[in-house]
Amino acid sequence: DAGVTQSPTHLIKTRGQQVTLRCSPISGHKSVSWYQQVLGQGPQFIFQYYEKEERGRGNFPDRFSARQFPNYSSELNVNALLLGDSALYLCASSPNLVGHGNTIYFGEGSWLTVV
Amino acid sequence: QKEVEQDPGPLSVPEGAIVSLNCTYSNSAFQYFMWYRQYSRKGPELLMYTYSSGNKEDGRFTAQVDKSSKYISLFIRDSQPSDSATYLCAIFTGGGNKLTFGTGTQLKVEL
Numbered sequence: 001d002a003g004v005t006q007s008p009t010h011l012i013k014t015r016g017q018q019v020t021l022r023c024s025p026i027s028g029h030k031s032v033s034w035y036q037q038v039l040g041q042g043p044q045f046i047f048q049y050y051e052k053e054e055r056g057r058g059n060f061p062d063r064f065s066a067r068q069f070p071n072y073s074s075e076l077n078v079n080a081l082l083l084g085d086s087a088l089y090l091c092a093s094s095p096n097l098v099g100h101g102n103t104i105y106f107g108e109g110s111w112l113t114v115v
Numbered sequence: 116q117k118e119v120e121q122d123p124g125p126l127s128v129p130e131g132a133i134v135s136l137n138c139t140y141s142n143s144a145f146q147y148f149m150w151y152r153q154y155s156r157k158g159p160e161l162l163m164y165t166y167s168s169g170n171k172e173d174g175r176f177t178a179q180v181d182k183s184s185k186y187i188s189l190f191i192r193d194s195q196p197s198d199s200a201t202y203l204c205a206i207f208t209g210g211g212n213k214l215t216f217g218t219g220t221q222l223k224v225e226l
Contacts, residue, residue, distance in 0.1 A: 004158075033213070040123070042203050042216030043159070056212035090158055097212055104149070104205075104214060106158040 002027065004093045004107035012113045013081050021076045021110045023091030031055075032074040033092040033104070034066055043090055049074055050097050078112075086114045118142055121204055121217025130226055134191040138204035138217045141185065145215075147207040148180050150189045152200045153219065159203055163189065194224045 005024045013019050025032050031050040035043035048056035049068035068074045078085055088109040094102040121138045128134055136150075147166045151159035163178035165171045171178045179188040187206075191198055201219040208215070 035214075040218070042119075042121075042205075042218050043214075045213035045215070048212045050212075058213060088156075092214075103161060103164050105161060106151070108158040111156075 004091055004105055006089075006091050006107040006110050008110055009108065010111045010113075012115060015081055015083060015114055017081050017114075018077065018079045019081060019112060021078075021089050021091075021112075023074045023076070023093075023107060025072050025074075025091075025093035026105060029093040029095050029105075030072055031094045031097055031102075032068055032072065033094075034074070034076045035090040035092060035106075036060070037088040037090055037109070039087075046076070048097075055097060081114045083114050086112060088112075116141055118215050119204060119206055119217045122220055123218050125221040125223060127223045127225060128194055130194060130196060130224055132194050132224070134194050134198070134222060134224075136189040136191075136202050136204075136220050136222070138187050138206075139185055140187070140206055140215075142206075142208060143182075143185065145185075145206045145208045148178070148187050149205040149207070149214070150176075150178055151203040151205060152198075153203060154200045159205075162202075196224050196226060199223045 033048040034046040037043040045058040047066045063079045090109045091107045094104045150163040153159045168182045175192045177190040203219045204217045205214040
């Protein structure tokens with residue numbers, strides 16, 4: 001069975017540009033979460049989506065947005081990129097809402113470098 | 116004070132040693148406790164998941180939770196060089212539907 005798939009795996013953007021990252025959850029999983037991991041730190045929660053609705057938001061500026069599609073895949077968008085947005089962006093998949101007895105599986109991530 | 120505290124290491128042990136990795140947390144509302152292993156430049160891999168105080172064993176791995184002390188541990192028996200990675204503790208609380216991670220402990224198991 002395919003795990004959580006993310007694309008692209010690596011990308012380089014210039015300050016001020018916009019980026020879109022994509023995620024396909026494990027088959028049958030309805031919840032997708034996004035995390036940002038800066039080098040040397042643990043992942044930081046950005047968003048959770050369940051059944052196409054936002055169910056949680058972390059402490060990130062409005063430049064960050066996301067959505068979930070009817071097939072449960074998801075996109076994370078970041079506008080007006082800053083150097084500090086350089087990080088590994090992780091997508092996580094769970095059968096239902098995070099917690100509530102559900103385990104959470106991560107993809108390999110998208111490495112974003114802002115120059 | 117961070118919600119989840121974890122010693123970043125690095126921790127270096129000889130092959131075959133018992134490894135103890137620990138996290139403390141501050142919010143008594145935390146409900147579920149997970150340990151992830153992350154190899155360099157890869158995504159986190161779920162190792163253990165538990166929600167109650169006590170021990171849970173899976174092969175060479177044992178997860179321990181002490182809710183009264185707000186302390187969680189992961190023990191690795193008979194450590195192998197392939198266990199060299201960063202180990203992340205992650206804790207879930209219902210509010211916000213999110214996992215809160217520690218900073219990760221970098222482990223190196225040497226031959």
